[in-house]
Amino acid sequence: MLRRTLLASAALGLGLMAATSSLAAGMDKVKACFVYIGPIGDGGWTYQHHQGALAVQAAYGDKVEIAFQENVPESADAERVLTTMALGGCNIIFTTSFGYMDATNAIAAKFPDVKFEHATGFKRDSANVSTYNARFYEGRAVQGLIAGRMTKSNKIGYIGSFPIPEVIMGINSYYLNAKAVNPAVELSVVWAFTWFDPAKEADAAKALIDQGVDVIASHTDSTAPLAEAAKTNGAVIGFGQASDMSEYKDGPRVSSIIDNWAPYYVKRVGALLDGTYEQADAWEGIAGGEVEIGEITALVPAEVKAEAEALRDAIAAGTYHPFTGPINKQDGSAWLAAGATAPDGDLLGMGFFVEGIVGDIPQ
Amino acid sequence: MLRLEKRPNPSQFWLFATPVVAVILTMFFGGLLFASMGTNPFTVIKTIFWDPVFGEFAFYLRGQLLVKAGPLILIALGLSLGFRAGIWNIGAEGQYIIGAICGAAVGLAFYPTESRLIFIPMIAAGLLGGWAWAMIPAILKTRFNTNEILVSLMLVYVAETILAKAATGFLKNPEGMGFPGSRNFSSYPAAANPELIAGSGLHWGGVAAIVIGGLAYVLLARHIIGFQIKLSGQAPRAARFHGVSPNRLVVLCMGISGALAGLAGMFEVTGPAGQITIDFNVGYGFTAIIVAFLGRLNPVGIILAGLIMALTYVGGEMASTNLGLPSAAIQVFQGMLLFFLLGVDVLTNYRIRMAGGK
Numbered sequence: 001m002l003r004r005t006l007l008a009s010a011a012l013g014l015g016l017m018a019a020t021s022s023l024a025a026g027m028d029k030v031k032a033c034f035v036y037i038g039p040i041g042d043g044g045w046t047y048q049h050h051q052g053a054l055a056v057q058a059a060y061g062d063k064v065e066i067a068f069q070e071n072v073p074e075s076a077d078a079e080r081v082l083t084t085m086a087l088g089g090c091n092i093i094f095t096t097s098f099g100y101m102d103a104t105n106a107i108a109a110k111f112p113d114v115k116f117e118h119a120t121g122f123k124r125d126s127a128n129v130s131t132y133n134a135r136f137y138e139g140r141a142v143q144g145l146i147a148g149r150m151t152k153s154n155k156i157g158y159i160g161s162f163p164i165p166e167v168i169m170g171i172n173s174y175y176l177n178a179k180a181v182n183p184a185v186e187l188s189v190v191w192a193f194t195w196f197d198p199a200k201e202a203d204a205a206k207a208l209i210d211q212g213v214d215v216i217a218s219h220t221d222s223t224a225p226l227a228e229a230a231k232t233n234g235a236v237i238g239f240g241q242a243s244d245m246s247e248y249k250d251g252p253r254v255s256s257i258i259d260n261w262a263p264y265y266v267k268r269v270g271a272l273l274d275g276t277y278e279q280a281d282a283w284e285g286i287a288g289g290e291v292e293i294g295e296i297t298a299l300v301p302a303e304v305k306a307e308a309e310a311l312r313d314a315i316a317a318g319t320y321h322p323f324t325g326p327i328n329k330q331d332g333s334a335w336l337a338a339g340a341t342a343p344d345g346d347l348l349g350m351g352f353f354v355e356g357i358v359g360d361i362p363q
Numbered sequence: 364m365l366r367l368e369k370r371p372n373p374s375q376f377w378l379f380a381t382p383v384v385a386v387i388l389t390m391f392f393g394g395l396l397f398a399s400m401g402t403n404p405f406t407v408i409k410t411i412f413w414d415p416v417f418g419e420f421a422f423y424l425r426g427q428l429l430v431k432a433g434p435l436i437l438i439a440l441g442l443s444l445g446f447r448a449g450i451w452n453i454g455a456e457g458q459y460i461i462g463a464i465c466g467a468a469v470g471l472a473f474y475p476t477e478s479r480l481i482f483i484p485m486i487a488a489g490l491l492g493g494w495a496w497a498m499i500p501a502i503l504k505t506r507f508n509t510n511e512i513l514v515s516l517m518l519v520y521v522a523e524t525i526l527a528k529a530a531t532g533f534l535k536n537p538e539g540m541g542f543p544g545s546r547n548f549s550s551y552p553a554a555a556n557p558e559l560i561a562g563s564g565l566h567w568g569g570v571a572a573i574v575i576g577g578l579a580y581v582l583l584a585r586h587i588i589g590f591q592i593k594l595s596g597q598a599p600r601a602a603r604f605h606g607v608s609p610n611r612l613v614v615l616c617m618g619i620s621g622a623l624a625g626l627a628g629m630f631e632v633t634g635p636a637g638q639i640t641i642d643f644n645v646g647y648g649f650t651a652i653i654v655a656f657l658g659r660l661n662p663v664g665i666i667l668a669g670l671i672m673a674l675t676y677v678g679g680e681m682a683s684t685n686l687g688l689p690s691a692a693i694q695v696f697q698g699m700l701l702f703f704l705l706g707v708d709v710l711t712n713y714r715i716r717m718a719g720g721k
Binding site: 106 | 547
């Protein structure tokens with residue numbers, strides 16, 4: 001009796017030891033795999049993710065193996081790609097578009113030993129699914145300030161992709177921070193209903209320019225809006241989106257938001273290697289290095305540039321939040337009291353414009 | 364000098380040899396392409412054509428071939444009828460989208476019913492949606508003599524806009540925190556189109572593809588409408604003397620191809636895709652045009668062609684992930700298949716002659 005109990009507890013102890021050591025031991029080599037929505041040469045969203053993957057390779061050399069798949073549709077194809085990656089020995093899989101959310105969670109449930117990291121989503125149905133995103137609205141605040149100071153017509157524009165919280169949050173941040181420095185500013189939003197379509201984006205930019213808009217921000221990934229702005233001989237300026245778009249530096253591009261996924265990817269793969277990996281819901285911004293503000297060009301007066309950089313640094317230091325009350329919703333109802341800052345939950349589910357923006361969010 | 368000479372009758376040999384020769388030529392020139400990119404062409408070809416069926420992960424990938432081939436076959440079967448009669452429905456992609464939206468909308472309207480019967484009106488809605496979308500170019504053609512190629516193609520972009528509206532608006536998941544996309548049918552079993560045998564990849568869409576393949580075969584071989592379709596394509600004047608109404612045929616062929624595309628969309632959205640999303644459509648409607656021709660517009664051929672096309676997708680993906688080939692190279696490889704198919708097809712109706720002297 002006693003011996004049996006002893007044996008049983010010994011076995012239990014061994015089992016526990018084995019379990020904890022496998023958790024903490026880390027791995028000698030990690031195969032990190034990436035699923036991309038576009039081609040790695042798109043110059044925007046996917047390009048930046050791939051730069052992150054290359055940074056992982058550079059950081060760990062022989063200890064990691066990188067594999068990736070481009071142009072994966074957000075459909076049943078994503079499930080197949082994820083399954084073959086998991087079967088093929090990937091230890092961690094980064095799915096880099098919102099539309100992979102359900103596929104990521106469905107496949108993660110079938111492969112509990114593989115870590116899944118889903119960009120910009122909110123579902124973490126099993127313990128091996130983490131989500132990550134960047135606080136792009138922080139970059140929008142800096143763009144808003146520049147727009148508010150630079151506009152001569154007091155009309156600024158925004159090319160929206162889809163009416164989802166991520167985009168609405170960016171529009172609100174851009175508007176609020178433009179209005180803070182220029183109370184006369186008016187914002188026009190044009191919805192392109194695409195993430196990447198140079199022709200549609202150019203049409204949207206033209207529509208804004210026809211309305212008298214002279215500063216254009218875009219939430220779509222091509223350089224087409226900048227190309228349209230370039231045709232106005234300096235009358236209209238804009239910003240690089242997702243990547244620096246530095247080819248327009250001598251023209252209309254006065255600054256940019258650069259998505260920098262490298263720090264997060266290096267950190268997560270490193271954690272898997274040294275055994276400290278845990279499920280996460282990451283949302284880093286300028287402070288974490290994931291949102292970078294591209295060089296502000298000479299077209300912007302020095303004092304505006306200094307003001308924009310001060311705003312950037314204040315956000316990074318945590319002394320300023322782009323959504324600081326008092327802020328009302330578009331319909332006039334109260335949202336944030338004076339001095340209050342927006343809770344993350346409100347931002348992640350944001351479905352309303354703030355007071356002062358004209359026009360409806362398409363339903 | 365080589366010269367082409369029209370054959371008095373299409374060559375029966377080349378009719379069947381064309382797809383085989385095209386696949387072999389694609390393998391050869393595709394192999395050259397891969398070799399020039401520094402990968403071993405034999406490994407790539409093996410990864411694309413052999414591994415999905417017989418390789419290490421075949422137990423999973425074989426089923427995926429059916430998932431991928433199902434909608435291609437369904438759509439191509441419908442298209443082949445019109446193509447035989449010289450009626451060019453290029454907009455199956457749009458009809459596929461509208462069928463999916465209509466089918467999903469009926470299912471979601473009754474959320475969260477537990478009655479499996481809901482699946483029947485959903486199928487009907489998918490068929491009707493695709494049919495109605497195809498009726499627009501059909502009626503414009505019969506009434507105003509517009510070009511059905513252009514109209515049906517442009518309606519694809521209209522359908523894509525409606526799809527974006529559906530995903531961000533009227534079909535949006537009310538519990539989705541404002542994010543685009545409908546409810547997922549995988550958590551709504553009464554209205555879902557699940558795998559019928561676990562791991563097989565076979566869902567109702569695959570069953571429908573096989574059944575409709577059989578029906579199409581009977582229609583073409585035994586039914587008067589099949590005869591009229593073939594006659595209109597081969598000899599339009601003779602067909603008119605025979606009493607075939609060209610307008611009736613346009614409405615019929617466009618209607619059938621639209622309905623089948625809509626059906627494929629409905630099975631896809633409730634099954635493998637699971638939900639209406641902004642980018643729900645992935646080009647099945649366009650790829651099905653290749654499948655229809657690769658299968659010689661013949662129902663049995665189309666089923667085989669659908670499986671081969673699925674193989675290039677599934678295998679191509681494997682090659683891309685495992686061997687690090689850019690996905691553009693795989694797309695070039697698929698493009699070669701159509702190119703060689705059309706190129707070699709010349710030999711069905713023409714023969715090559717050496718022209719001596721002048």
